[in-house]
Amino acid sequence: MTDYDVIEYPAKPFLQCHSDRLAIMARLFGLTPHPPESARILEVGCGDGINLVAAAITMPKARFTGVDLSRAAILRGIKLVRELGLKNIRLQQRDFRTLTDRTQPFHYVVVHGLYSWVPPDVRDALLDTIKAVLAPNGIAFVSYNAYPGAYLRQMVREMAGIFAGSNIARAREWLQTACTLQTGAPLYRAVLADEATAMQGREDGALFHDDLATTNQPFWFRDFIAHAASHNFQYVSEADLATTGSFGLPGNDRIMLEQNSDFLTGRRFRQTLLCHADHAVLSQPDVGALKHCFAGGPLNPGTPQPDGSFEYVNGVGATLRTKNVEDRLILESLAAAWPCYLPANDFGPNAQERLLHLFAANMLDLRTVPPPVADKISRPNASPLARLQSLRGPSVTTLHHMEVVMNSSSLRTVLSLADGTRTPMQLIRHVQKLYPSEPKDKVTAAVNQHLEELRQYGLLQLPDSQHQQKSGGRINSRHRPYYFQKTNYTTLTKMMANV
Numbered sequence: 001m002t003d004y005d006v007i008e009y010p011a012k013p014f015l016q017c018h019s020d021r022l023a024i025m026a027r028l029f030g031l032t033p034h035p036p037e038s039a040r041i042l043e044v045g046c047g048d049g050i051n052l053v054a055a056a057i058t059m060p061k062a063r064f065t066g067v068d069l070s071r072a073a074i075l076r077g078i079k080l081v082r083e084l085g086l087k088n089i090r091l092q093q094r095d096f097r098t099l100t101d102r103t104q105p106f107h108y109v110v111v112h113g114l115y116s117w118v119p120p121d122v123r124d125a126l127l128d129t130i131k132a133v134l135a136p137n138g139i140a141f142v143s144y145n146a147y148p149g150a151y152l153r154q155m156v157r158e159m160a161g162i163f164a165g166s167n168i169a170r171a172r173e174w175l176q177t178a179c180t181l182q183t184g185a186p187l188y189r190a191v192l193a194d195e196a197t198a199m200q201g202r203e204d205g206a207l208f209h210d211d212l213a214t215t216n217q218p219f220w221f222r223d224f225i226a227h228a229a230s231h232n233f234q235y236v237s238e239a240d241l242a243t244t245g246s247f248g249l250p251g252n253d254r255i256m257l258e259q260n261s262d263f264l265t266g267r268r269f270r271q272t273l274l275c276h277a278d279h280a281v282l283s284q285p286d287v288g289a290l291k292h293c294f295a296g297g298p299l300n301p302g303t304p305q306p307d308g309s310f311e312y313v314n315g316v317g318a319t320l321r322t323k324n325v326e327d328r329l330i331l332e333s334l335a336a337a338w339p340c341y342l343p344a345n346d347f348g349p350n351a352q353e354r355l356l357h358l359f360a361a362n363m364l365d366l367r368t369v370p371p372p373v374a375d376k377i378s379r380p381n382a383s384p385l386a387r388l389q390s391l392r393g394p395s396v397t398t399l400h401h402m403e404v405v406m407n408s409s410s411l412r413t414v415l416s417l418a419d420g421t422r423t424p425m426q427l428i429r430h431v432q433k434l435y436p437s438e439p440k441d442k443v444t445a446a447v448n449q450h451l452e453e454l455r456q457y458g459l460l461q462l463p464d465s466q467h468q469q470k471s472g473g474r475i476n477s478r479h480r481p482y483y484f485q486k487t488n489y490t491t492l493t494k495m496m497a498n499v
């Protein structure tokens with residue numbers, strides 16, 4: 001029995017842990033990773049496995065394995081896998097140190113939220129295990145708390161721990177005082193309030209396991225890389241180009257460039273990709289690697305600014321002002337195409353540089369295979385995972401591998417009913433019967449609006465055959481780049497603010 005059996009940890013799907021993202025980053029830095037859609041993927045410390053389950057739904061030919069010490073978490077995951085009838089995922093309650101089978105190496109190994117939270121001997125064993133089970137062209141993702149930014153969190157979490165031990169209620173009491181402190185120097189008060197407010201915002205499980213944990217060791221990037229090198233790994237990049245500090249900087253010493261970027265930005269968390277030491281990793285991304293990629297993003301059409309530029313805002317909080325015509329062509333096209341992705345080649349050979357720049361600015365996502373989302377609502381068939389989740393609470397996972405919080409119960413009702421067996425008209429009639437006292441035209445309008453919301457969230461699935469066509473690069477001609485199609489994405493942006 002572990003602490004994770006007693007207090008549930010709120011595990012989530014993370015786009016930056018998705019094997020397709022790992023493949024994109026590896027390709028950009030000159031490697032030849034295994035195609036994600038047919039890869040073997042391992043997550044160590046997977047909790048209830050939601051990050052793997054969400055990917056397993058959209059990549060039926062990939063094979064997923066998740067291991068975690070917590071019996072309760074794994075049992076929750078296994079129940080979900082059974083309910084979904086998934087055959088390509090295996091969740092096991094076991095210590096990762098017992099993973100010794102080298103006959104079926106993994107092309108991708110993901111370890112999120114573990115390295116900083118275990119003692120030195122287990123960290124060492126973790127890198128040993130990854131070394132043993134990672135395929136020759138494999139990519140490993142390891143996240144950890146990073147200095148210098150983590151010093152601030154460390155200061156506050158240590159004080160909360162001294163005051164409250166592992167008592168969540170007492171810790172929250174102390175954090176509340178810290179949020180509104182009237183004593184001490186203004187700078188100290190500001191730092192304390194900022195960190196304490198962030199901790200108060202965490203769910204109980206995250207506060208307990210992340211902040212009140214007895215082991216929570218941040219690292220200087222240089223020291224993490226030295227540890228990785230001692231196990232014959234080398235640095236590839238971060239899981240996001242936007243957080244790869246050496247991107248675009250001149251100089252050969254990538255490790256020092258990355259380290260210095262942490263000094264100058266106050267970085268507090270890293271999500272580092274590693275590969276075996278015997279590969280040649282590029283120091284800067286190769287735009288040629290974008291040739292067969294797909295780009296997408298929940299963008300609004302640009303709004304004109306007084307200086308002649310256009311401002312673009314995306315659903316995950318990034319903003320860009322640009323006058324560059326190529327940038328605008330890409331962003332307007334992606335805004336119109338969302339929730340679908342477009343082939344990078346459609347923007348022409350010279351646009352790859354701009355796509356890379358927009359990816360680094362967090363304005364778009366890149367994939368080797370586009371997510372299997374539908375752009376039409378003819379017979380709405382929502383992700384079976386999201387349909388199940390909608391019966392349990394507001395948090396659902398999109399086919400883009402993102403978490404969305406749906407507070408509207410009527411939206412969740414429509415989601416749970418959108419199982420591919422009904423046309424929109426049949427769905428409307430069904431909901432009208434559920435709410436006989438509501439005016440019929442009001443129900444009709446609400447269901448139509450909710451279906452559109454589900455479409456824009458990327459929750460409606462493509463039929464299998466269409467997905468194969470899209471991965472082959474044949475995208476509906478109405479999604480070819482064009483300028484200034486006006487589409488109303490206001491609802492999407494409002495909803496995505498909850499992501």
Ligand SMILES: C[S@@+](CC[C@H](N)C(=O)[O-])C[C@H]1O[C@@H](n2cnc3c(N)ncnc32)[C@H](O)[C@@H]1O
Nearest residue numbers: 004011012045046047068069070095096112113
């Ligand atoms: C903070 S949680 C992270 C869960 C998930 N990866 C996420 O980021 O949402 C850490 C997980 O690692 C698991 N864990 C810790 N030590 C482990 C070990 N030796 N073998 C397998 N799992 C372990 C814990 O049970 C827990 O579920």
